[in-house]
Amino acid sequence: MEITILLNGKKRTAEVRADTVLFDLLRDLGCASVKCGCETSACGLCTVLLDDKPVLSCSVLAVRADGRKVDTLEGLQDEASAFVGFIADQGAEQCGFCNPGFVMNTIALLRENPDPTDDEIRQYLAGNLCRCSGYEGQTRGIRAFLNAKKEGRL
Amino acid sequence: MNRELKSVGKGVRKKDAMQLLLGKPAYVQDVTPADCLVVRVLRSPHAHAVIESISCDIARKVPGVTAIYTWEDVPQKRFTMAGQTYPEPSPYDRLILDRRVRFAGDAVAIVAAETEEAAEKALRLIKVTYDVQPAVLDFHNALDNPVLVHPEDSWKALCDVGADNRRNLCAQGTESDGDVDAVMADCDICFTRTFHTRAVHQAMMETFRTYTEIDHYGRLHVVSSTQIVFHARRILAHALDIPKSKIHVEKPRIGGGFGAKQTLVAEIYPAFVTWKTGRAARMIYSRKECQTAGSPRHEMEVTVKIGADKSGKIRALDVHTLSNTGAYGEHGPTTVGLSGHKSIPLYTGSLEAFRFGYDVVYTNVQSAGAYRGYGATQGIYAVESVVNELAGMLDMDPVQIRLQNMVREGQIMPAYYNEPASACALDRCMLRCAEAFGWAEKYPVRRTPDGKIRSAGVAMAMQGSGISGVDVGSAAVKLNDDGFYVLRIGAADMGTGCDTILAQMTAECMDCSVDDVIVFGADSDASPYDSGSYASSTTYVTGRAVEKACLELKEKICTVAAEMLDCPAAELVFDGREVRRADNTASVSLEDIATKSMCGNTVALEAVSSHSSPTSPPPFMVGMAEIELDPETGTVEVLDYTAVVDCGTVVNPNLAKIQTEGGLVQGIGMTLTENIQYHENGHMTENSFLQYKIPTRLETGRLHVEFMPSYEESGPFGAKSIGEIVINTPAPAIVHALYRATGNWYRELPILPERLALDLAEKDGGR
Numbered sequence: 024m025e026i027t028i029l030l031n032g033k034k035r036t037a038e039v040r041a042d043t044v045l046f047d048l049l050r051d052l053g054c055a056s057v058k059c060g061c062e063t064s065a066c067g068l069c070t071v072l073l074d075d076k077p078v079l080s081c082s083v084l085a086v087r088a089d090g091r092k093v094d095t096l097e098g099l100q101d102e103a104s105a106f107v108g109f110i111a112d113q114g115a116e117q118c119g120f121c122n123p124g125f126v127m128n129t130i131a132l133l134r135e136n137p138d139p140t141d142d143e144i145r146q147y148l149a150g151n152l153c154r155c156s157g158y159e160g161q162t163r164g165i166r167a168f169l170n171a172k173k174e175g176r177l
Numbered sequence: 178m179n180r181e182l183k184s185v186g187k188g189v190r191k192k193d194a195m196q197l198l199l200g201k202p203a204y205v206q207d208v209t210p211a212d213c214l215v216v217r218v219l220r221s222p223h224a225h226a227v228i229e230s231i232s233c234d235i236a237r238k239v240p241g242v243t244a245i246y247t248w249e250d251v252p253q254k255r256f257t258m259a260g261q262t263y264p265e266p267s268p269y270d271r272l273i274l275d276r277r278v279r280f281a282g283d284a285v286a287i288v289a290a291e292t293e294e295a296a297e298k299a300l301r302l303i304k305v306t307y308d309v310q311p312a313v314l315d316f317h318n319a320l321d322n323p324v325l326v327h328p329e330d331s332w333k334a335l336c337d338v339g340a341d342n343r344r345n346l347c348a349q350g351t352e353s354d355g356d357v358d359a360v361m362a363d364c365d366i367c368f369t370r371t372f373h374t375r376a377v378h379q380a381m382m383e384t385f386r387t388y389t390e391i392d393h394y395g396r397l398h399v400v401s402s403t404q405i406v407f408h409a410r411r412i413l414a415h416a417l418d419i420p421k422s423k424i425h426v427e428k429p430r431i432g433g434g435f436g437a438k439q440t441l442v443a444e445i446y447p448a449f450v451t452w453k454t455g456r457a458a459r460m461i462y463s464r465k466e467c468q469t470a471g472s473p474r475h476e477m478e479v480t481v482k483i484g485a486d487k488s489g490k491i492r493a494l495d496v497h498t499l500s501n502t503g504a505y506g507e508h509g510p511t512t513v514g515l516s517g518h519k520s521i522p523l524y525t526g527s528l529e530a531f532r533f534g535y536d537v538v539y540t541n542v543q544s545a546g547a548y549r550g551y552g553a554t555q556g557i558y559a560v561e562s563v564v565n566e567l568a569g570m571l572d573m574d575p576v577q578i579r580l581q582n583m584v585r586e587g588q589i590m591p592a593y594y595n596e597p598a599s600a601c602a603l604d605r606c607m608l609r610c611a612e613a614f615g616w617a618e619k620y621p622v623r624r625t626p627d628g629k630i631r632s633a634g635v636a637m638a639m640q641g642s643g644i645s646g647v648d649v650g651s652a653a654v655k656l657n658d659d660g661f662y663v664l665r666i667g668a669a670d671m672g673t674g675c676d677t678i679l680a681q682m683t684a685e686c687m688d689c690s691v692d693d694v695i696v697f698g699a700d701s702d703a704s705p706y707d708s709g710s711y712a713s714s715t716t717y718v719t720g721r722a723v724e725k726a727c728l729e730l731k732e733k734i735c736t737v738a739a740e741m742l743d744c745p746a747a748e749l750v751f752d753g754r755e756v757r758r759a760d761n762t763a764s765v766s767l768e769d770i771a772t773k774s775m776c777g778n779t780v781a782l783e784a785v786s787s788h789s790s791p792t793s794p795p796p797f798m799v800g801m802a803e804i805e806l807d808p809e810t811g812t813v814e815v816l817d818y819t820a821v822v823d824c825g826t827v828v829n830p831n832l833a834k835i836q837t838e839g840g841l842v843q844g845i846g847m848t849l850t851e852n853i854q855y856h857e858n859g860h861m862t863e864n865s866f867l868q869y870k871i872p873t874r875l876e877t878g879r880l881h882v883e884f885m886p887s888y889e890e891s892g893p894f895g896a897k898s899i900g901e902i903v904i905n906t907p908a909p910a911i912v913h914a915l916y917r918a919t920g921n922w923y924r925e926l927p928i929l930p931e932r933l934a935l936d937l938a939e940k941d942g943g944r
Binding site for chain 2: 050051055056057058060061062063065066068095096097100103104107108110111112113114115116117118119120121122123126145146148149150151152153154155156157158159160161162
């Protein structure tokens with residue numbers, strides 16, 4: 024069947040099957056940032072924003088996105104660029120494979136709660152697995168960004 | 178060092194950091210065409226069976242199916258998938274597809290199709306009749322079991338590792354120093370304990386994946402998520418039975434490896450398809466395949482006998498390891514060695530004698546492989562736990578007993594190939610860790626007001642820096658227009674940041690900025706030979722090659738400058754931006770030299786160097802864990818993990834810190850949550866991230882990492898290694914803390930809440 028989504032601000036029409044998941048559609052549409060790590064909705068790597076809410080694109084049917092707004096990291100480069108440098112300054116990107124999902128969920132967190140505590144950061148991002156960093160560097164990076172913002176250093 | 182370092186020792190950003198954080202295409206699936214054949218593997222439902230018949234007729238009729246291959250279609254030359262230097266210690270015991278399947282998940286047929294759906298459908302339509310055989314599922318019963326995992330005559334071991342396929346034996350050996358039995362007999366205290374660790378998974382976020390195509394020269398071009406481009410070329414040539422010159426392997430960015438990608442888990446299937454069909458092909462492992470047909474840690478049972486004096490002097494260690502290599506012998510003969518070689522030497526300070534023996538057995542579970550720590554993790558868990566128990570028996574502080582017995586700088590370590598602890602700050606690590614952690618306050622067991630128990634534990638660890646006399650690291654450094662450099666390496670950055678730290682070393686040597694160094698790697702056609710990134714080798718071995726190449730390049734730059742300045746090269750000084758006469762009477766800029774090198778020049782401004790080290794200087798570390806145990810639920814929270822690491826000179830403090838934190842969390846996972854269980858039919862239970870629980874960011878607690886540098890003369894800028902050692906302390910340190918909290922020694926991992934809760938309930942009088 025044919026569906027139309029507003030992908031990163033552009034209207035995209037695609038032919039999908041009833042069982043096509045959003046993840047596969049997005050990769051087919053060239054969104055290479057969207058990664059798959061588990062197939063069981065357990066890793067958070069495939070996180071995208073559906074009508075501004077973070078979802079796991081591996082467990083959303085493509086047809087459910089019909090007529091809705093989908094944002095991937097390709098479309099949120101400026102918003103991400105504001106803070107990911109602070110994560111790079113920690114070396115916490117490491118292999119990078121979990122980064123897009125984690126960055127997308129961080130964007131969602133910061134939109135919802137612009138001034139989270141470290142524990143709130145950990146809670147919100149709990150579903151984003153990372154095997155390289157041990158997580159603390161990611162938290163330090165976000166904290167450094169928030170501090171810089173508060174201190175007017177951005 | 179006689180001058181201040183400008184690049185080495187600085188926490189510069191990883192060169193690829195921003196691209197990765199912004200989700201740019203970088204990995205196999207992102208950088209290879211999607212319109213290629215989809216490759217899938219039909220996997221055995223039985224732990225052990227012989228294929229009686231296999232019919233693909235109906236499956237081949239599925240629209241979109243291009244090819245289906247079975248055991249009858251593949252070369253009959255056995256090989257190993259282990260990425261090791263030739264001749265590999267791992268036995269040649271595999272075929273691409275075999276008539277005998279040796280674990281539930283073993284490859285039965287390869288399907289290549291135009292679409293995922295067609296491949297999926299074809300897999301369901303292949304009809305296989307199996308002659309199901311009894312399986313060896315318990316590694317305790319594997320040796321000399323009447324059921325043989327590898328009865329075939331074509332099985333062979335290239336190296337003398339004590340292997341015998343007629344006994345289900347992948348390797349066997351014993352070594353010793355001094356008269357262990359006599360020293361034990363003379364000891365005041367002597368006891369034996371046995372520890373069991375499971376085949377835990379690396380669980381890197383990017384599963385195994387490979388793209389293959391025939392290039393414009395008719396060669397097989399392989400783009401793979403691998404740590405070992407050169408070994409991959411050789412292994413594929415063996416397996417496909419084609420000349421090595423016909424294969425070109427390169428790696429893009431790698432989504433984590435941890436050793437998993439030191440084995441050719443996925444490469445062979447698309448490579449075979451492409452070689453047979455001429456079509457581009459791609460195989461992407463599902464997480465389930467990654468869990469059930471990957472290359473996890475070797476399950477081990479480590480038995481330690483310790484002999485000591487009442488004063489706490491540890492006089493003898495006798496370690497025996499039984500290791501389960503699974504259905505194939507990848508890394509079987511080598512991982513087991515580290516269980517002794519990297520645990521016993523920690524007590525070189527006082528040991529009078531040691532013995533280390535091992536058996537590595539074949540069973541009908543998935544083949545094990547290489548995982549960060551590589552056997553050391555298992556051995557250190559056992560030896561460090563025994564030392565903690567000894568301290569308890571003697572009513573000694575476990576920190577003190579270690580200070581009394583540990584290896585010290587300059588000592589020769591008989592249990593470590595008689596190599597010296599040439600740079601060792603283990604004693605300082607221990608003292609600093611105790612201070613930073615607050616050992617004196619945290620070691621006593623405490624009850625919180627809500628009834629939880631807080632306690633602490635300690636462990637120390639070592640690893641190596643490359644494989645002595647085996648690993649080769651190489652670097653090629655070239656001067657380009659404007660005076661920037663290209664550094665070509667065969668080492669594989671798998672997220673660890675080796676591209677960056679090797680660029681830092683280049684910048685230090687060439688007296689330029691890290692931004693002036695472009696890094697290229699790894700590519701079997703274009704990179705200088707490197708064994709690959711494993712065995713904690715890259716910083717130490719390849720780093721030294723970078724230093725050597727830079728030295729040579731500087732001489733060449735001076736040679737060209739000498740021509741330009743019309744004076745002997747010996748009179749010239751290179752300072753990074755220009756070459757000048759020592760008396761400052763004339764100079765020429767690096768840019769001008771680079772320009773000159775492209776016009777009428779006969780001296781290539783490029784230098785290639787290889788390095789190999791006769792020794793493997795160990796990094797050392799100490800880890801201390803504070804836990805909180807809820808006796809009602811058995812839940813364990815790691816409140817604080819403090820680690821102090823001696824990796825020699827720290828080349829990039831940020832990256833070394835993250836490596837350490839990541840390794841600690843993997844170690845915590847192995848200890849508390851990551852379980853591997855097999856059903857009676859040989860199927861693994863934990864085949865997804867829903868069952869296989871790697872730590873989330875809620876389970877990490879506070880991590881505190883510090884470095885206590887030593888200076889390793891044979892390493893680049895004094896560096897040793899960091900990659901593997903960091904996973905080794907959590908198991909013994911947390912088990913120690915749990916003993917303090919419960920009075921029980923947990924000698925089998927993982928320690929799940931239900932086990933703790935049941936044990937505590939029992940202790941409480943079966944309430």
